[in-house]
Amino acid sequence: MDAIKKTLKDSAAIRWLVLVIISMFMFGTYWFQDFMSGLKGLMMSELGINSSQFGLIISSTTWANMVGMIMVGGIILDKWGIRVAGVVFGIVASLGASITAMATYGVFGDDPGTMMKFMMAGRMLFGIGLESICVIVTRTTVKWFKGYELALAMAINVAFGRFGTAFGTAFSVEIGGGHVAPAVAFAASLIGFGFILFLAYLIFDIRLDKQVNANKKEGGEPEEDFKFSDLVKLATNKGFIYITLLCVAFYSAVFPFIQYAPDLLVNKFGFTYQLPDLSSMTLFEKIGAIFHNGPKVTGLIPLGTILFTPIFGSIVDKKGKAASLMILGAFLLIFAHVSLSLFNSVTLGYLGLVSLGVAFALVPAAMWPSVAKIVAENRLGTAYSSMFTIQNWGLGLFFWGIGALLDFVNRADLAAIKAGEKMYDYTIPILTLVICGVISIFLAFMLLRADKQNKYGLELPSGVEAK
Ligand SMILES: C[C@H](NC(=O)[C@@H](N)CCCCN)C(=O)O
Numbered sequence: 001m002d003a004i005k006k007t008l009k010d011s012a013a014i015r016w017l018v019l020v021i022i023s024m025f026m027f028g029t030y031w032f033q034d035f036m037s038g039l040k041g042l043m044m045s046e047l048g049i050n051s052s053q054f055g056l057i058i059s060s061t062t063w064a065n066m067v068g069m070i071m072v073g074g075i076i077l078d079k080w081g082i083r084v085a086g087v088v089f090g091i092v093a094s095l096g097a098s099i100t101a102m103a104t105y106g107v108f109g110d111d112p113g114t115m116m117k118f119m120m121a122g123r124m125l126f127g128i129g130l131e132s133i134c135v136i137v138t139r140t141t142v143k144w145f146k147g148y149e150l151a152l153a154m155a156i157n158v159a160f161g162r163f164g165t166a167f168g169t170a171f172s173v174e175i176g177g178g179h180v181a182p183a184v185a186f187a188a189s190l191i192g193f194g195f196i197l198f199l200a201y202l203i204f205d206i207r208l209d210k211q212v213n214a215n216k217k218e219g220g221e222p223e224e225d226f227k228f229s230d231l232v233k234l235a236t237n238k239g240f241i242y243i244t245l246l247c248v249a250f251y252s253a254v255f256p257f258i259q260y261a262p263d264l265l266v267n268k269f270g271f272t273y274q275l276p277d278l279s280s281m282t283l284f285e286k287i288g289a290i291f292h293n294g295p296k297v298t299g300l301i302p303l304g305t306i307l308f309t310p311i312f313g314s315i316v317d318k319k320g321k322a323a324s325l326m327i328l329g330a331f332l333l334i335f336a337h338v339s340l341s342l343f344n345s346v347t348l349g350y351l352g353l354v355s356l357g358v359a360f361a362l363v364p365a366a367m368w369p370s371v372a373k374i375v376a377e378n379r380l381g382t383a384y385s386s387m388f389t390i391q392n393w394g395l396g397l398f399f400w401g402i403g404a405l406l407d408f409v410n411r412a413d414l415a416a417i418k419a420g421e422k423m424y425d426y427t428i429p430i431l432t433l434v435i436c437g438v439i440s441i442f443l444a445f446m447l448l449r450a451d452k453q454n455k456y457g458l459e460l461p462s463g464v465e466a467k
Contacts, residue, residue, distance in 0.1 A: 077139060
């Protein structure tokens, strides 16, 4: 048998260059998914929408995914590979983002109803692209890093997405110059930029495939593909069911919260949407103004996870305890939402946000590698696609539900709120998220029990098999 020749992925420099190129796609798509949170106040005053309609706009990214578009993405990825799937979903995401941007400029009509309809249609299309791109980029990361620094590469890949969320949330008001449409157009152009970089990546992908195929002919290991029919096996796997439900409960209390957090901070704690003029302020005053700005403070949550997710990831790798850490993350989530809803202390509010940030780093760091211990490798693609699909059911409900509940519980004061005479009371909508935290703890304990029964090895370090 001939010796296996070195391929492009055996070069660390090329591997990491590829990671940066494909992660820019995550940066752009996460930005577009989350940037509207910093614009809620502006969207309400400029587009004349209420909280429930804002909720519908942000929730629309999940609608097509709720009925299985991520699974379709998974099938296309399996059947036609990274290149075809990446191009198809890159076009879908770019088209969706462009329609949303055009709608905000009034291209399809400038009455609020028409704008909203086209914004939702655009975001629905974008949402199909977003989730499938997340699966495609993750799969591409596995292709290049399997056998190398896979966990670190995955953490860095998600970190690019979190940067997108953080910067999009924190700076969209300034980027738009105090208007919605330019901020949406900028966010849409980031997706186009990420897509162009992904097209450039395809040169590396084609070369790697040629080299791998040549090695296969010379006796290298054949790759195992996962099949859609394996879905039935997943549906009967107790551990997979618990971790999927935990994923829905946990993320429903985090991603939707982040979309409303700037508005919560403005309405509950008197934070600002727009930074005052900082030029004549002392350094302390500047810091004070930034820490009193809703979008900037919210942006710190995903920013903090960029540092902490890889740290927690390496703790999980070295010490294990993934299920226990998910339980801890769920407790922190409850603390966060209780302190942000029931109390009126700004200090406790900051503590709540820090606690949420730690949970947001801890649970994903423990959850995503755990899936790989529960599910066989050739079913991982199907597993992640199914988890994202079910996750979207929860996200769709809560993205919209928080806004709708906000309007409902404040229904007597809506006119005064619109006139700027009163503020929204966020107590009940945020308390609802505590229920997600309680369900998360229950599911994390069930997962721990299933781990003991089925010996998945969730509490063991990476690479150690349960006996
Ligand atoms: C890795 C994980 N990704 C998801 O949950 C995806 N469904 C993408 C969601 C994008 C939301 N901004 C994560 O981001 O933790």
